[in-house]
Amino acid sequence: xxxxxxxxxxxxxxxxxxxxxxxxxxxxxxxxxxxxxxxxxxxxxxxxxxxxxxxxxxxxxxxxxxxxxxxxxxxxxxxxxxxxxxxxxxxxxxxxxxxxxxxxxxxxxxxxxxxxxxxxxxxxxxxxxxxxxxxxxxxxxxxxxxxxxxxxxxxxxxxxxxxxxxxxxxxxxxxxxxxxxxxxxxxxxxxxxxxxxxxxxxxxxxxxxxxxxxxxxxxxxxxxxxxxxxxxxxxxxxxxxxxxxxxxxxxxxxxxxxxxxxxxxxxxxxxxxxxxxxxxxxxxxxxxxxxxxxxxxxxxxxxxxxxxxxxxxxxxxxxxxxxxxx
Amino acid sequence: xxxxxxxxxxxxxxxxxxxxxxxxxxxxxxxxxxxxxxxxxxxxxxxxxxxxxxxxxxxxxxxxxxxxxxxxxxxxxxxxxxxxxxxxxxxxxxxxxxxxxxxxxxxxxxxxxxxxxxxxxxxxxxxxxxxxxxxxxxxxxxxxxxxxxxxxxxxxxxxxxxxxxxxxxxxxxxxxxxxxxxxxxxxxxxxxxxxxxxxxxxxxxxxxxxxxxxxxxxxxxxxxxxxxxxxxxxxxxxxxxxxxxxxxxxxxxxxxxxxxxxxxxxxxxxxxxxxxxxxxxxxxxxxxxxxxxxxxxxxxxxxxxxxxxxxxxxxxxxxxxxxx
Numbered sequence: 001x002x003x004x005x006x007x008x009x010x011x012x013x014x015x016x017x018x019x020x021x022x023x024x025x026x027x028x029x030x031x032x033x034x035x036x037x038x039x040x041x042x043x044x045x046x047x048x049x050x051x052x053x054x055x056x057x058x059x060x061x062x063x064x065x066x067x068x069x070x071x072x073x074x075x076x077x078x079x080x081x082x083x084x085x086x087x088x089x090x091x092x093x094x095x096x097x098x099x100x101x102x103x104x105x106x107x108x109x110x111x112x113x114x115x116x117x118x119x120x121x122x123x124x125x126x127x128x129x130x131x132x133x134x135x136x137x138x139x140x141x142x143x144x145x146x147x148x149x150x151x152x153x154x155x156x157x158x159x160x161x162x163x164x165x166x167x168x169x170x171x172x173x174x175x176x177x178x179x180x181x182x183x184x185x186x187x188x189x190x191x192x193x194x195x196x197x198x199x200x201x202x203x204x205x206x207x208x209x210x211x212x213x214x215x216x217x218x219x220x221x222x223x224x225x226x227x228x229x230x231x232x233x234x235x236x237x238x239x240x241x242x243x244x245x246x247x248x249x250x251x252x253x254x255x256x257x258x259x260x261x262x263x264x265x266x267x268x269x270x271x272x273x274x275x276x277x278x279x280x281x282x283x284x285x286x287x288x289x290x291x292x293x294x295x296x297x298x299x300x301x302x303x304x305x306x307x308x309x310x311x312x313x314x315x316x317x318x319x320x321x322x323x324x325x326x
Numbered sequence: 327x328x329x330x331x332x333x334x335x336x337x338x339x340x341x342x343x344x345x346x347x348x349x350x351x352x353x354x355x356x357x358x359x360x361x362x363x364x365x366x367x368x369x370x371x372x373x374x375x376x377x378x379x380x381x382x383x384x385x386x387x388x389x390x391x392x393x394x395x396x397x398x399x400x401x402x403x404x405x406x407x408x409x410x411x412x413x414x415x416x417x418x419x420x421x422x423x424x425x426x427x428x429x430x431x432x433x434x435x436x437x438x439x440x441x442x443x444x445x446x447x448x449x450x451x452x453x454x455x456x457x458x459x460x461x462x463x464x465x466x467x468x469x470x471x472x473x474x475x476x477x478x479x480x481x482x483x484x485x486x487x488x489x490x491x492x493x494x495x496x497x498x499x500x501x502x503x504x505x506x507x508x509x510x511x512x513x514x515x516x517x518x519x520x521x522x523x524x525x526x527x528x529x530x531x532x533x534x535x536x537x538x539x540x541x542x543x544x545x546x547x548x549x550x551x552x553x554x555x556x557x558x559x560x561x562x563x564x565x566x567x568x569x570x571x572x573x574x575x576x577x578x579x580x581x582x583x584x585x586x587x588x589x590x591x592x593x594x595x596x597x598x599x600x601x602x603x604x605x606x607x608x609x610x611x612x613x614x615x616x617x618x619x620x621x622x623x624x625x626x627x628x629x630x631x632x633x634x635x636x637x638x639x640x641x642x643x644x645x646x647x648x649x650x
């Protein structure tokens with residue numbers, strides 16, 4: 001818990017400082033180039049921009065403690081409620097990308113290790129190398145070009161077809177909500193819309209996970225207890241998925257925790273490419289408007305999620321590795 | 327009596343970038359029911375490899391069995407499928423390894439690991455297998471087995487783990503136990519306990535044991551017969567008393583001379599001059615000839631075969647008549 005507070009304090013300080021050393025005047029941005037000096041002065045006073053920087057920071061911090069992320073300069077609405085509007089879309093995409101990356105990454109890594117140095121392994125490794133080295137924006141454009149423009153198999157933008165009503169809001173995750181409300185039309189459409197962004201966002205992480213799982217599986221398969229299991233007549237498939245996998249997952253779980261942060265960050269680009277109405281797109285729009293409270297709010301929210309996920313990962317270790325006591 | 331295990335003229339090579347290393351060069355070995363046979367030799371002489379070949383555990387991609395046969399209960403093992411071997415391993419032939427610290431899976435409880443094998447080979451239900459696991463832990467003299475089955479390997483000492491491994495190896499009724507330096511990694515006091523336990527349990531069950539070790543004292547304590555390996559060959563085999571007291575092969579003699587003698591602690595320790603040859607280009611004839619005092623022309627040209635010295639005592643040496 002103290003870890004969380006320290007990280008958040010650091011994040012708030014850094015984002016605050018960075019956004020205040022960046023040249024640009026939010027008040028000027030809001031009023032436009034032709035506003036007169038007096039109006040500008042008044043607005044700067046209202047927004048607290050005339051106070052010393054350290055005082056502004058403490059004001060901000062005080063607000064944070066009460067769950068107030070400030071007021072968006074652009075929309076004049078509370079940043080928190082704005083972020084929460086976009087949050088479900090991002091979380092839905094991130095969770096899908098995460099699921100895709102973890103399931104296929106672990107699967108491919110296992111396959112690669114089990115069929116080490118065979119064509120299966122080589123194929124998987126090429127796929128993984130491609131994943132680590134393909135830029136996300138390029139991959140996004142390519143899949144759009146192929147599956148959306150040329151083949152027309154999958155939708156290329158948004159969360160739903162334009163003529164379909166979103167499911168009744170419960171969690172804000174369309175897939176979950178449409179299942180909960182039995183809205184099968186919306187379910188199908190939202191899943192189809194998720195395919196391309198999920199693949200793009202998840203592919204890099206899939207590759208990283210596959211490589212790590214392969215490496216740790218190979219290491220584990222050399223261990224004495226694998227030899228014991230073999231000598232005791234345990235079938236090979238069982239040795240792989242039962243005796244080796246669990247031990248190989250320990251380093252992988254760490255990576256998966258870190259991956260979540262990468263995915264949230266990567267979501268910014270993916271959402272821009274696929275016009276996905278999530279926080280990523282929101283923050284990009286905010287950046288072009290110098291909407292500092294919104295940018296800082298986003299950063300702090302992502303940092304919080306990241307730290308929480310990694311705390312959960314820490315709690316998973318004792319389950320996987322009995323030698324670590326929680 | 328029919329031997330339980332009969333290895334004849336077994337040749338195993340390892341392929342690597344530099345060629346084929348001939349690591350087993352015509353092994354002949356018989357193991358009878360209920361017998362303890364020691365297999366001694368220095369590191370790299372092919373002891374463990376012989377055991378691994380019996381279990382079909384040679385690395386498939388690099389090891390080649392070029393010649394020979396391994397008969398178990400009168401049936402050929404070489405050329406069997408992986409599936410057939412799986413049915414043998416742990417059920418008819420078991421193995422315990424040198425390093426007990428890492429030989430149990432760190433992620434599963436002792437009971438679970440034992441139950442898995444019992445269910446696999448004996449088709450027991452979960453409950454029966456649990457009871458059987460506890461019974462086996464009692465058999466290997468583990469105090470409060472009910473507690474140990476619920477523990478993870480890291481909670482047990484090395485000696486305890488080796489007991490558990492022994493229980494696992496024997497729990498499905500194996501007739502043959504391949505013990506690959508089972509006590510080397512343990513303290514001397516624990517070593518003696520484990521050996522005694524192994525002897526006692528195997529005798530009780532009528533299990534034959536191939537005890538691989540480089541420790542002649544261990545052999546003297548536990549085995550009826552001993553085979554001495556050098557560089558992929560068995561150079562001498564016979565009853566322990568004969569081989570240790572009236573050794574015939576110059577290598578066996580040198581090995582025995584290299585043992586520290588507590589009665590003459592002031593004398594310097596003897597070592598065998600030279601070193602183990604490179605197996606990619608092994609010496610022609612007798613592989614020991616470059617290090618042998620008695621070497622003559624034949625030794626450099628022809629490989630000696632095992633010949634009888636006395637009852638059950640065989641030696642592979644051209645100069646054997648000269649020094650008996």
